[in-house]
Amino acid sequence: MxxxxxxxxxxxxxxxxxxxxxxxxxxxxxxxxxxxxxxxDIVMVKRLQVAAVDAMAPIIEALSHPAAAISKGVSTVVSLRDLHAENERLREENGRLKQWQHVANLLESENKALKRLTKHVGPPPASFISARVIAEAGGAFVRSALLNVGRRNGVRRGQAVISEDGLAGTIVEVGELHARMLLVTDLNAQIPVLLGAARDPGIMVGDNTNLARVLYLPQNSVVSPGDLVITSGHGGMMPAGIPVGTVSAVTESGIRIKPVVDWTHLEFVRVVDYRMQGVIPGPMDPPPFTVLAPDPEPSLVERLGVTRGKTER
Amino acid sequence: MKTAFVQRMDLWARHLMPAALTLLLVLLSAVPLGIPGYAQVAPSLTLMSVFYWVVYRPDLMPAALVFVTGLAEDLVNGYPLGLTAMVFLAVYGVTGTQRQTFVGKPFFIVWGGFVLISFGAFALGWILMSVFSLAWIFPDTVMFRFALTAALFPAAAWIFVRVHRYLVR
Incomplete structure (x- = not known):
């Protein structure tokens, strides 16, 4: 100047x-x-935000490839070191799992027979959209990740995201090229779950730590550490029965749940395209059905009726 | 005439480097590295960059760029829009007034200043986020993040100094 x-x-x-x-x-x-x-929650701001991340998504994706390659290389070297011990461990685990598989097969066939007997109506069919995790939100305030799939791949708000272990999160924001998933440990994540063998319904709520809490359990429910936590499917957002975590501690202050997902190796995930419309309205989504929907709209029962026909065929 | 033009373009490109570097750091820090728990305690590379350039080349790190950097960070991380922008602007304001304390002083004084200012920045971000989400956010991860950011500042500054020297040359 x-x-x-x-x-x-x-x-x-x-x-x-x-x-x-x-x-x-x-x-x-x-x-x-x-x-x-x-x-x-102004729609205009939300829309601008999504468009801006959409523009950045290709760059972030390009950057995430070499990072993934490096981290994979490092873990390969580490795994080479204790290959022998790992092999022994896997052999032992395989033997144990074979027994479990046998039990599972027996139970499945029995379950099928019973379902046929009682004319059980199964859940609507689900299909999957595979995605790459291209960015993890840094910092202590949110637990979210960006996926490289968007509206053009059929991703919608509210869909469940699962890894090979179980439920990782839900989709909260969808752009043309990207989607943001809220991890189950985020402050705002609330997942309807069933606890333990008694299948007590509750809501799993994250608080930005590595463990989640369970709220709204029935008063007389008995929960002990090690109990499996699965999605209940209440609310129609996600299929029932996806493993979410295990109960890690039961204290006076509440029940803590350890998610099953291995956050370190969250590289590829699947978005569950569930054929039932969720009840969480997004600012940009078409208005979903509600239980109190006016008459001209297809009611919950009618929708279920359609899917029921599909499953029986 | 032509060389003058090329020189001007060269100067332009050099002057854009702090901006480009800072915005690249926004994207880089979001890349998943596969280190356990890293995403939660990842050092804020952008905060270091903003602080460094505001101290040494405030002409190349104007308030508007600080704002855009914060906004980009909010977008990539899915924070409430404006949160990091606010924090970075506060850092810009405070650092701007204390510039004379840092310029030409030994590095550990600059580092000490960064520790203080980044502590304020993380505390402000934590308060803003807690108020925004109307919930108690556990401060331990924020403190971890602050500690890591403060500890790694010399390493980042080493890179910024290299870029800075290249700018001057």
Missing amino acids: GRRPASFSRVAQPVRTLWQRFAFTALVLAAFGLMLLGKA
Whole structure:
């Protein structure tokens, strides 16, 4: 700026200082305003936000490939080191799992026979969309991840995301090219679950730590550490019976649940395209059905009727 | 004439480097590395970058760029829009007034200043997020993050110094 004529800079300098001072205040106000608008869930802001992340998604995806390759290389070297011990462990585990498989086969056939006998209506069919995790949210405030699939792949808000271990999260934001999944440990994650052999219904709630809590359990339910936690499918957002975690501690202050998902190796996940529309409305989604839907809209029973026909065929 | 133009373009490109570097760091810090628990305690590389450039080249790190950096971080991480922008602007404001304390001083003084300012930044972010989500967010991960960011600042600064020298050359 020093190259400019002195007379010009003499005029411009006060304006520039004023602008700089004004710019700072204006930007602080803008940031504050954006937070308020975000809190109010304005559709326009949400739409801009999704479009901006959509624009960044290809770059983030390109960056995530070499990072994944490096981390895979490191883990390969580490696994080479204790290959022998690992082999022994797997052999032992395999023997145990074979017995379990036998039990599972028996139970499955028995279950099928009983279902036939009682004319049990199964859940609607689900299909899967495979996706790559391209970014993990850094920091302590949110637990979310970006996936490289979006609306054009059939991803919708509210769908469940599962890894090879079990439920990892749910889709909360869908762009054309990307989707954001909220991990089950996030502060805002609330998953309807069933606990233990008694299948007591509850809501699993995250709190940004590695363990989740369970709320709204029936009063007289007995829960002990090690009990399996599965999705209940209540609310129609996700299929029932997906493993979510195991009870890790039962204390006075509450029940803590350790998610089954191995967060370290969360590279590929599957989005469950469940054929039942969820009850969580998104700001940009078409209005979903509600239990109190007006008559001209297809009711819950009618929708179930359609899927029932499908499953029987 | 042509060389003058090329030189000007070169200077332009060099002057854009802090901005490009900071925005690249936004994207880089979101890349999943496969280290257990890393995403939660990942050091804030962007905070280091913003602090460094505001101290040494405030002309190349204007408030608008700080704002955009914060906004990009919010978008990538799915934070409430404006949260990190607010935190970074606060860092910009405070660092801007304390610039003279840091410029030309030994590195450990700059580091000490960064520790103080980044502590304020993480505390502000934590308070804002707690108020925004109307919930108690456990501060332990935030503190871990602060500790890691403060500890790794010299390493990041080493890279920024290299870029800075390249700018001046």
